[in-house]
Amino acid sequence: MAQLQAAHFSRASTSKLAASLAKPASFKLLYWPINALGTTSREMLEYGGAKWENLSQSPDNWGQERLQTPFHVLPVLYIKTEDENDLVLSEAIVVEHYLAKQFSLLGDNEYEENLIKMFHNSSHLFQAAFAQGVTLCSPDVKERQLAAFLNNTLPTWIQTHEKHLHDNGNNGHYVGEKLSLADIRTAVAIEHLTLQPQAAQIMEVINKSEPLIKVKETVAKDPKIAAWRASEQGRKLTEASKAFFTNPPFASKPPPKN
Numbered sequence: 120m121a122q123l124q125a126a127h128f129s130r131a132s133t134s135k136l137a138a139s140l141a142k143p144a145s146f147k148l149l150y151w152p153i154n155a156l157g158t159t160s161r162e163m164l165e166y167g168g169a170k171w172e173n174l175s176q177s178p179d180n181w182g183q184e185r186l187q188t189p190f191h192v193l194p195v196l197y198i199k200t201e202d203e204n205d206l207v208l209s210e211a212i213v214v215e216h217y218l219a220k221q222f223s224l225l226g227d228n229e230y231e232e233n234l235i236k237m238f239h240n241s242s243h244l245f246q247a248a249f250a251q252g253v254t255l256c257s258p259d260v261k262e263r264q265l266a267a268f269l270n271n272t273l274p275t276w277i278q279t280h281e282k283h284l285h286d287n288g289n290n291g292h293y294v295g296e297k298l299s300l301a302d303i304r305t306a307v308a309i310e311h312l313t314l315q316p317q318a319a320q321i322m323e324v325i326n327k328s329e330p331l332i333k334v335k336e337t338v339a340k341d342p343k344i345a346a347w348r349a350s351e352q353g354r355k356l357t358e359a360s361k362a363f364f365t366n367p368p369f370a371s372k373p374p375p376k377n
């Protein structure tokens with residue numbers, strides 16, 4: 120893929136750019152061809168019925184193409200606006216907040232929005248803790264890192280999220296009775312863990328949490344998200360993820376040369 124130029128952000132007349140950003144016409148999401156940090160955005164784009172293209176970054180060209188991303192990492196969201204501006208957002212959390220706002224996934228008021236963003240952030244960091252701590256760690260410390268995840272990170276996440284889901288009536292949602300960014304992010308984090316070589320051990324624990332499994336199943340039942348996951352692209356991403364996580368590069372690998 121010829122990389123889109125996005126090393127810098129547009130800055131001319133930010134009030135006009137803000138108006139453009141509020142009226143997107145179509146999107147391109149650039150990420151690796153796996154389910155990880157780009158997955159929540161992909162699922163929201165489908166949920167919102169957006170016109171969008173899933174751009175897969177090939178690892179072969181990454182050494183050069185990374186220089187055209189704002190922080191030399193993915194995901195990156197390219198937005199074509201109704202008034203023909205080309206805008207760029209990066210950093211997974213910022214992209215997800217933006218898309219959630221576009222598709223009314225931030226609750227009914229500012230308080231609900233902040234609740235949703237807290238649950239979202241917590242599940243985002245939970246998944247990141249697994250990725251950094253276990254997936255990408257050096258093979259010689261993997262067992263120890265996995266034990267730390269199973270003994271500390273996982274039970275704390277389950278216990279705290281169960282409490283908040285219980286407070287909302289244990290109805291498969293974090294806030295109120297409708298789907299939000301928080302529901303999708305938590306479901307994506309759980310689905311992410313099902314793709315790992317350590318899935319059996321991890322899911323044995325998560326499966327005992329009725330409130331979290333209810334969130335996972337509620338999101339899986341959304342017709343547009345279900346159709347995306349079952350599509351050829353969705354299935355390919357799942358298969359590629361399993362292969363990638365079975366043999367991931369580990370963190371101490373030097374970064375690609377400029």
Ligand SMILES: N[C@@H](CCC(=O)N[C@@H](CS)C(=O)NCC(=O)O)C(=O)O
Pocket residue numbers: 155156185191192193194209210211212374375
């Ligand atoms: N802070 C960034 C981190 C993104 C990130 O670490 N992306 C990884 C893939 S999940 C990446 O692009 N790595 C490529 C590299 O480091 O060269 C975010 O939250 O979006």
